[in-house]
Amino acid sequence: MSDTTLSAAQRLVGVDIQESETNRAVVEAIEADNPDCSVQHMPGLVRITCPGRLVVNRETVEERLGREWETHEFQMAIVTYFGHIKEWDDDEIVIAWNH
């Protein structure tokens, strides 16, 4: 296990999202903004992983949802994540490793 010396940009980060109507838009937005991500469906959950960095953009979510969406609302969707929350402001949420 410790022979893996991948850089922060290569190691996977990810987020698990509850499966729901609203969250489908969030998942679609993440897929659109993170072309390298992979999406896995588990009971009640959608799991999205990306190498190095995962971003959630408010505008992309709003386009898909057809209404205003504040990034705080991501708290209603997220079940767990791995990586660090590097940024969480009005416009985007970024999950990445630091080192």
Next chain:
Amino acid sequence: MTIAPDASRSASKKTRKLPMKQRYQALTRDLDWEPSYVDPKDMFPYTEFEGIKIHDWSKWEDPFRLTVDAYAKYQAEKDKRLYAVLDGFAQGQGHLSLTDASYLNTMKLFLQGVTPLEYQAHRNFAYLARHLAGPGPRFAALCQSIDEIRHAQTEIHTLSNYNKYYSGLHNYLQQHDRVWYLSVPKSFFDDALSAGPFEFLIAIGFSFEYLLTNLLFVPFMSGASFNGDLPTMTFGFSAQSDESRHMTLGLEAIKFLLEQDEDNVPIVQEWIDKWFWRGYRVTGLVAQMLDYMLPRKVMSWKEAFELYFEQQMMQGLFQDLAFYGITPPRHVEQALSEKEILSHQVYWVLYQFSHAAAFTTSVPDDEHMAWLSATYPDTFDKYFRPLWEKERRNIAAGGRHFVRGLPQLCQVCQIPMTFTEPGDPTTIAQRVSVYEGEKFNTCSDGCQWIFEREPEKYVQAWLPVHQIYQGNCGGPTLPDVLAWYGLQDGDSGEHKGSRDDLNWQRWHAQTPTGLGAEGEQ
């Protein structure tokens, strides 16, 4: 700035808010003050005795940038959604759409073993919310404290729906304090509660909430979703959505401590070593739940462990922490090497002692055994299938097996001696340490290392078996002890033919809708 309403503003439905970062600064950080007539050491008396050095509390980050208004708004919304589901479930006789009555054994274990920990977490985060010397971590701890009491309450409300119809859910608080297998999670948390504030942050905030939370909670919730338990899935995900904030607090805590002073690094490393192993031993209960208790399997313990621990923590997190000189937890190799035997060993113990538990167990059926063989090709058929086949012969001969004696417990994790020597799944491991002329037994190198690091703490452990022998548990006979545990008819033993099983069969035979189903009391 003009006071008169201008057209463009009143036309927009939204009042203008400060950007998130400034709002957080104003509402969370700026409300702090410097004491003028009280010595800061008197105001925050618990921040130095553990040897941790903090130079600048303002360096603590809260990436969620949570403010009290946003917190209240979203938490209220989460509760509203949950209670709508609970109402619908109760009105629609939802309990009849579970996969099987035996599924609820997982929820009995959860209510007895985990819900009281939520309440204890609430208490200790309230303490941190008072005693950490920086406004950022204090506010994050306050939110977590309120979250944790919400978890305790919503879990109790959710599972109370089942208490009306099923056994084993009626007396979980008393049982948490008294019953042998529940001393495993209880003593784990008591260990953390009786530590200092920084050790608690690493024990619960980091090790429990970040390192192990996915192994502890996500399997329960996915299991619920897969077995028709909509209310539990809903409370679970409702609680888990707070969990991502708790994970963040744990991770920020560790980064903060490591960045504040190099002298903190070895202290934090020892806490990681200790609390990884403490937490990992508790996850044995989850392992057997995934592989044995769920009627419909979600994922095996091995898969969960590989995904949530090896991939995310070993290959993700610990690579990151290496930057600070932090190494993977001591004894992690042992945990990795146990992943194909852990669940089998733990369930075998629970099976044999379930006459003294508030849940029921059964021998796996053919389909279940086939799944176990396929999932654990290197271990199940070789080491564990023979046990179950022998037990089937016992049952055919009319003798379902319960152990009548009492087991030796590990002085640290309090699990009966059942774990085996590294690389040898047939030899039970037992370590012996001597402290002040007395012998103390532990289940593994991990638990022994923890014991020997702080023997003065662990010699005080409330070990259920010792307590029975000392006459502190209701009396000398098994019925005396079970009465003292608060167990009632139908709570314990074999599932097949148990009260829950018979009710279940009756309800499902009776009417297609099952309307009006009443538990036999």
